[in-house]
Amino acid sequence: QQQVKQSPQSLIVQKGGISIINCAYENTAFDYFPWYQQFPGKGPALLIAIRPDVSEKKEGRFTISFNKSAKQFSLHIMDSQPGDSATYFCAASRGGGSARQLTFGSGTQLTVLP
Amino acid sequence: DAGVTQSPTHLIKTRGQQVTLRCSPKSGHDTVSWYQQALGQGPQFIFQYYEEEERQRGNFPDRFSGHQFPNYSSELNVNALLLGDSALYLCASSYGSGANVLTFGAGSRLTVL
Numbered sequence: 001q002q003q004v005k006q007s008p009q010s011l012i013v014q015k016g017g018i019s020i021i022n023c024a025y026e027n028t029a030f031d032y033f034p035w036y037q038q039f040p041g042k043g044p045a046l047l048i049a050i051r052p053d054v055s056e057k058k059e060g061r062f063t064i065s066f067n068k069s070a071k072q073f074s075l076h077i078m079d080s081q082p083g084d085s086a087t088y089f090c091a092a093s094r095g096g097g098s099a100r101q102l103t104f105g106s107g108t109q110l111t112v113l114p
Numbered sequence: 115d116a117g118v119t120q121s122p123t124h125l126i127k128t129r130g131q132q133v134t135l136r137c138s139p140k141s142g143h144d145t146v147s148w149y150q151q152a153l154g155q156g157p158q159f160i161f162q163y164y165e166e167e168e169r170q171r172g173n174f175p176d177r178f179s180g181h182q183f184p185n186y187s188s189e190l191n192v193n194a195l196l197l198g199d200s201a202l203y204l205c206a207s208s209y210g211s212g213a214n215v216l217t218f219g220a221g222s223r224l225t226v227l
Binding site for chain 2: 036042046100105
């Protein structure tokens with residue numbers, strides 16, 4: 001019940017295209033869904049996050065779409081740029097007074113071709 | 115404003131040895147969480163320290179232990195190293211144990227031969 005499943009494993013997109021990464025979860029107690037971006041040799045950096053009471057959140061070229069009934073959420077990167085080439089992780093966590101721990105997906109390696 | 119700093123950045127150990135990794139949280143943060151990231155995988159939660167106590171633990175054996183100091187810095191200790199312990203060990207800090215936003219360090223790359 002703690003798993004977060006992420007797809008695809010790798011993604012190649014042309015510059016200016018749209019990158020879409022999908023995640024699914026099982027535990028309905030999750031109440032926070034962040035996306036992290038990781039460059040080689042660096043730690044993950046928070047990109048954008050959403051709570052389940054919102055169906056969509058947009059920050060610049062990055063948008064999270066959230067489907068609570070399907071227990072799925074996705075990251076859309078509009079106008080993808082070569083500088084977006086990195087590994088992206090979806091994650092989920094739950095609160096309820098306990099210490100928060102993030103459960104990560106397995107990651108998507110995005111390559112944006114110039 | 116310094117972010118999360120970890121040391122050492124790389125280290126090589128042999129099976130059966132012990133290792134200690136160190137983490138200084140971002141200024142203003144009081145909670146430290148440790149994650150293990152195997153090659154090509156997402157990070158996995160090891161444990162969280164808040165107020166110098168282990169608050170929550172993931173599915174890791176007792177060979178993994180930690181400590182938090184009064185200045186909020188933290189150590190991760192791994193005993194009796196196995197080949198499978200080879201990974202990037204990430205430290206993340208936050209303000210409060212229930213905080214959503216984590217700031218990650220660049221990690222310590224451990225290779226066990």
